[in-house]
Amino acid sequence: MPEQWIKPYGDTLNDGLVQLSFTLPVENGPRAIKAARIYAGKLNLKNVTVACAEAMDDAHTFFVAYGRAEPAIDYSEIRAEEATVEHMDFYEINDRIRKDLNRRICVVGATIGSDAHTVGIDAIMNMKGYNQDYGLERYPEIDAYNMGAQVTGEDLLKTAMDINADALLVSQTVTQKDAHLHNFTELMELLEAEQLRDRFLVIAGGPRITHELAIELGYDAGFGPGTLPSQVAAYIVTTLIKRRIMLNAKC
Amino acid sequence: MEKIPLNKEQIGRVKSTAADIAGQIREMIRTYSTVCVERTLLRLYGVDGVVDDETPVPNRVVDILVEENRIDSGVTRALAAVMIKTGRDAKTVAELIARRRIPLEDPASYDMERIMAVEQELARKAVDVLDHSRKRKQAAIDRWGLPVQPWKYMITATGNIYEDRTQARSAVYSGADIIAVIRSTAQSLLDYIPYGPTTEGFGGTYATQENFRIMRKALNEVSERQGRYVRLVNYASGLCMSEIAACAAFEDLDMLLNDSMYGILFRDINMMRTFIDQYVSRLICSRAKIIINTGEDNYLTTSDAMENAYSVTASQLINEAMAKDALLTDDLIGLGHAFEINPKIENAFLYEIAHAQLARQLFPNAPLKYMPPTKYKSTNIFYSHALDTMFNLASITTNQGIHLAGILTEAIHTPLMQDRYLSLQGIDYVFGLARGLGDEIAFKPDGLIVNRAKRVLDETEQLLDELKDIGLMEGVALGKFANIKRSRDGGKGLDGVFKKGPNYSNPVMDRIEREGVINA
Ligand code: B12
Numbered sequence: 001m002p003e004q005w006i007k008p009y010g011d012t013l014n015d016g017l018v019q020l021s022f023t024l025p026v027e028n029g030p031r032a033i034k035a036a037r038i039y040a041g042k043l044n045l046k047n048v049t050v051a052c053a054e055a056m057d058d059a060h061t062f063f064v065a066y067g068r069a070e071p072a073i074d075y076s077e078i079r080a081e082e083a084t085v086e087h088m089d090f091y092e093i094n095d096r097i098r099k100d101l102n103r104r105i106c107v108v109g110a111t112i113g114s115d116a117h118t119v120g121i122d123a124i125m126n127m128k129g130y131n132q133d134y135g136l137e138r139y140p141e142i143d144a145y146n147m148g149a150q151v152t153g154e155d156l157l158k159t160a161m162d163i164n165a166d167a168l169l170v171s172q173t174v175t176q177k178d179a180h181l182h183n184f185t186e187l188m189e190l191l192e193a194e195q196l197r198d199r200f201l202v203i204a205g206g207p208r209i210t211h212e213l214a215i216e217l218g219y220d221a222g223f224g225p226g227t228l229p230s231q232v233a234a235y236i237v238t239t240l241i242k243r244r245i246m247l248n249a250k251c
Numbered sequence: 252m253e254k255i256p257l258n259k260e261q262i263g264r265v266k267s268t269a270a271d272i273a274g275q276i277r278e279m280i281r282t283y284s285t286v287c288v289e290r291t292l293l294r295l296y297g298v299d300g301v302v303d304d305e306t307p308v309p310n311r312v313v314d315i316l317v318e319e320n321r322i323d324s325g326v327t328r329a330l331a332a333v334m335i336k337t338g339r340d341a342k343t344v345a346e347l348i349a350r351r352r353i354p355l356e357d358p359a360s361y362d363m364e365r366i367m368a369v370e371q372e373l374a375r376k377a378v379d380v381l382d383h384s385r386k387r388k389q390a391a392i393d394r395w396g397l398p399v400q401p402w403k404y405m406i407t408a409t410g411n412i413y414e415d416r417t418q419a420r421s422a423v424y425s426g427a428d429i430i431a432v433i434r435s436t437a438q439s440l441l442d443y444i445p446y447g448p449t450t451e452g453f454g455g456t457y458a459t460q461e462n463f464r465i466m467r468k469a470l471n472e473v474s475e476r477q478g479r480y481v482r483l484v485n486y487a488s489g490l491c492m493s494e495i496a497a498c499a500a501f502e503d504l505d506m507l508l509n510d511s512m513y514g515i516l517f518r519d520i521n522m523m524r525t526f527i528d529q530y531v532s533r534l535i536c537s538r539a540k541i542i543i544n545t546g547e548d549n550y551l552t553t554s555d556a557m558e559n560a561y562s563v564t565a566s567q568l569i570n571e572a573m574a575k576d577a578l579l580t581d582d583l584i585g586l587g588h589a590f591e592i593n594p595k596i597e598n599a600f601l602y603e604i605a606h607a608q609l610a611r612q613l614f615p616n617a618p619l620k621y622m623p624p625t626k627y628k629s630t631n632i633f634y635s636h637a638l639d640t641m642f643n644l645a646s647i648t649t650n651q652g653i654h655l656a657g658i659l660t661e662a663i664h665t666p667l668m669q670d671r672y673l674s675l676q677g678i679d680y681v682f683g684l685a686r687g688l689g690d691e692i693a694f695k696p697d698g699l700i701v702n703r704a705k706r707v708l709d710e711t712e713q714l715l716d717e718l719k720d721i722g723l724m725e726g727v728a729l730g731k732f733a734n735i736k737r738s739r740d741g742g743k744g745l746d747g748v749f750k751k752g753p754n755y756s757n758p759v760m761d762r763i764e765r766e767g768v769i770n771a
Binding site: 021022023054056057058060062114115116118119122148149150174175176177179207225 | 410420421424425436437440453454517518519552553626630662664665667668669672673
């Protein structure tokens with residue numbers, strides 16, 4: 001196999017070994033175990049071993065199985081999108097705002113819809129920040145308004161207009177039944193209907209958010225687990241600077 | 252038992268300060284009522300069902316009272332007048348009013364003695380509902396006995412009550428003592444209780460009386476098969492706090508999440524509304540012998556467990572005082588706390604033991620509700636399972652009451668059937684392995700654990716002293732709990748709070764308060 005082609009690594013390179021656990025809605029017994037093995041085989045795993053089969057009740061069995069996966073993929077062809085963020089610290093960011101934008105930046109953040117989770121958006125916005133990285137409220141050159149949770153799209157937009165925000169920071173944690181997709185989409189539709197889409201940088205974030213997903217939903221960027229406030233600030237600043245340069249070029 | 256040598260006088264002081272703080276709130280509760288309380292009364296009088304657009308009858312009747320500016324006398328008197336006029340029962344009368352087939356009457360134009368007689372009859376029937384539930388649960392306990400503590404508490408949250416039923420059965424089969432059906436996202440902000448069985452929910456299943464009934468019936472069946480009584484839990488906190496308590500009593504629920512401040516802090520529900528509703532819901536719980544669970548564990552998701560451990564203890568003391576005000580006895584007060592210290596801190600386990608042991612000693616007779624790690628759960632499910640193992644050890648060592656099962660997929664999704672199974676297996680393993688550990692060990696008198704517990708108690712006392720001066724409402728406004736600030740006039744549901752008028756009557760509350768704690 002050429003070097004850029006890859007497979008799961010268990011004990012030796014390219015053995016393709018994977019571990020999976022699942023439940024079948026049947027009573028435990030030899031037949032259930034066989035069913036589990038055949039099922040794993042249908043997933044295209046070879047040399048399947050059902051290592052564990054335990055009855056969870058009289059009609060459900062839990063399995064742990066191992067098998068060798070066949071397919072290999074060409075790693076050189078894989079591309080993953082990430083929001084392009086220049087690494088800058090707190091001081092550099094404030095400096096760039098002062099020098100290159102020559103005005104303060106204003107951002108507004110909220111968790112929208114019925115989602116009540118605020119810890120994520122707070123981690124980005126509150127003074128204290130996240131993992132020893134100051135939150136946006138701490139930045140002297142940024143005015144940050146955190147509206148908290150359960151905010152409607154309309155209220156977020158109204159506040160954004162009132163304070164003349166540069167960027168909207170939108171958080172979603174609950175993903176069951178695609179609640180987050182629904183809420184993100186609704187907000188985007190509202191922005192478009194009000195013809196305000198281009199007026200703001202619109203940034204999505206949350207534990208199940210990727211940059212790719214955010215772009216798909218029409219947002220400018222997306223940030224997932226472990227995001228630091230400085231990454232978000234750096235993204236906002238550099239994007240605003242870029243946009244200004246583009247705008248000037250147009251005139 | 253007294254593993255940590257705490258200062259007895261100090262314990263006496265913090266308990267009495269907490270009682271003073273609760274007492275200030277009690278003054279406010281006496282003066283006001285809420286639309287939710289009035290709807291609760293209607294439910295206890297047997298009013299149920301929905302009209303045209305799925306509006307519950309209790310909501311429609313109370314809305315009409317509000318429209319006609321009669322709410323300040325409460326719903327009971329108005330209902331009694333129409334009952335006298337029509338000669339029909341409460342349920343029928345309420346339905347007719349809700350459909351606007353008959354108008355409300357002015358109670359003043361009726362003989363006061365007759366009105367009061369009808370009110371007393373309504374109250375008797377309402378309290379009967381609660382007494383029935385109490386007796387049915389007592390009978391189950393008499394028959395099967397109580398499981399040893401810590402009781403294993405498992406959640407279901409599929410959104411579909413029938414699927415929850417399957418999941419619950421499986422969890423009981425794997426050893427769960429208690430099944431909690433998590434509510435659908437944001438149900439707590441609905442100002443009505445949905446009606447009938449439901450199959451669509453987000454991150455949980457709607458709490459409806461019919462869903463309660465479906466699950467209770469399923470658990471009764473597995474109880475029979477397993478020869479042990481399985482308890483059922485739901486969530487009361489929210490805009491329908493006391494109404495949910497009424498539904499829970501009708502369907503013999505054993506426990507309710509019923510915190511005096513959770514709705515204020517975590518759902519931005521108005522504080523007056525919450526304090527009043529929680530009081531009435533707790534009166535119901537006390538009479539129907541529903542164990543309440545409080546929500547202090549949540550504070551440690553928005554604030555740090557080392558920095559703010561005292562806020563948990565202070566809140567437990569306040570919740571306890573408020574519960575006692577509402578006639579709940581120790582065995583019904585499931586005070587909450589959690590294993591949420593950052594696992595990267597060296598000796599975090601020792602501090603967890605200190606916190607858990609402190610709670611145990613402050614509330615020796617309460618079935619403490621102990622929450623597993625959630626905030627520091629990782630999407631690496633194997634690592635998360637290891638966290639839960641240490642939590643299980645802390646729980647058995649400090650002899651907790653209600654042990655919420657930690658789930659290895661906590662940071663990903665609401666639990667799958669297999670996640671519950673693995674969790675229960677882990678719990679049984681540790682509980683069996685270390686059952687007697689707590690009885691065997693003593694703590695070093697000047698060691699980390701003892702000093703930590705003492706320090707938390709000192710900080711608790713400071714906060715309570717401050718709250719006694721400024722008042723609990725001001726304390727909440729200043730962000731003393733969970734680092735969340737809520738203003739007295741802010742939040743949802745304030746428009747449903749009203750000042751009791753001179754003719755206000757609430758014969759159910761009066762009766763429960765008058766008769767006090769009922770045992771056996
Ligand atoms: C804390 C917590 C709560 C607290 C929330 C308190 C609060 N004020 O926020 C409480 C107890 C109130 C709560 C309630 C509920 N919760 Co909850 N909760 C959690 C928990 C334990 C931790 C979440 C958290 O705080 N993470 C820490 C932060 C820092 O991480 P983060 O959010 O990912 O944020 C980072 C990045 O994502 C990013 N980011 C986030 N937002 C944004 C925004 C922008 C613009 C940017 C740039 C970046 C960014 O930056 C942050 C820092 O790096 C998780 C489980 C877990 N361990 O993940 C469950 C969890 C999220 N909750 C869950 C559920 C279902 C609920 C409820 C709906 C349950 C119910 N039925 O009632 C309710 C919510 C009701 C409602 N109306 O929303 C589920 C969600 C399942 C799903 N995938 O849909 C989880 C996964 C638990 C579970 N396994 O069931 N919860």
